[in-house]
Amino acid sequence: MDTVVAYNLIGGDEDDYMYDSIDIRPDICPICKNRIKDVPDPYYKVKKKGTYVTTYDHYDIVSEQFRKFCIENNYQNLRFTELVRSKGYYVLEVGEVVYLDEVRGHIEFVNHRDCCGSYDEIICPPLYVSKDRNPPLPKDFIARSYYRYGSFNRKSPVLLVGVETKRKMKEYPLKGLYFRKLFL
Template identity: 30%
Template sequence: MLLGFVLVIYDNKCNMYKKLELNECDKYKDTYTINRIDPTIKIKTKRAFSSTYDNLTIVTEQVKSFCTNEGYEGLEFIELPNSPGFYWFKIHNIIEFDAEAYGTRFINYNKQCEGYEEIIGATPACLKVKEEIRDGFFRTDISFGSFATKAPLEIIGPMTKEKLKASGFTGIDYNEIYDKYDWQK
């Protein structure tokens, strides 16, 4: 059964952390835990959705308005001071990822920094909940990737996908999420 979709967002050729001072423990954290932006970053894309090389999702004023008009809750739009009309799109609605079902690997835990260097094995997305995802934006409880660029999967339900497609937003594709995959049978 189709549950929803993972957003696949194209890069905008920018690196949020390039000019930021990251400390030694930041490589064991994810984008949400680091929770900082480069106030000088200049986004030049025309896409409604884009991603920095370090996996921060950036959206336009049009996406922000769309989300407000739809009444979507649990979203935060962090203004980028040097890029008027662009925002870091943060999702606070959490869906549990089933790391055991997929065999996700947690690599090099650092006790002092309380995090992993890498978390590998995000796709296809295996969720603990096995029902259709409701209208809105969600993210996984686990962030995937390496070092300071770890980020959660961003997830929507079928109704949200139809609304996004109807709105003509650019810069996104959609990977299907199922309750069970062929390799699990």
């Protein structure tokens, strides 16, 4: 029987792009146009206010309440880029990495690119944490997947939280958060 060791944290949709045009995006490979890094636009204006929302081009935006929760719980390797046109909102970047199990999760890697080392698509909702590539996971953490999942310029890492972190988020309470089980 599989054991739940973490959760994929999911927020609402922002219903907009951080970058309107692929021609001006500093976060993509200039050759293949795949998203390869995070470059938040501090002048982006939030359209749909919430605790945690994601833009169509997969930037995670969190509220001041979410940021405060993370600071109070001393979660490490988080970066909050303040959105100057939307006071109280931040682009969240997570530095801590957890490897997911590509084999057990049946994750499909499509068309590797030599120009930047990315794939055009990484497909399949993650379900399993790698047993071999991670130390034992703590119960209280916030991390991201090593790979960016999705297609082309709409790829992003999966946000993961520990079992205890989920409980704390529900008690805080942070509204509009959804959790998908990840197994060992």
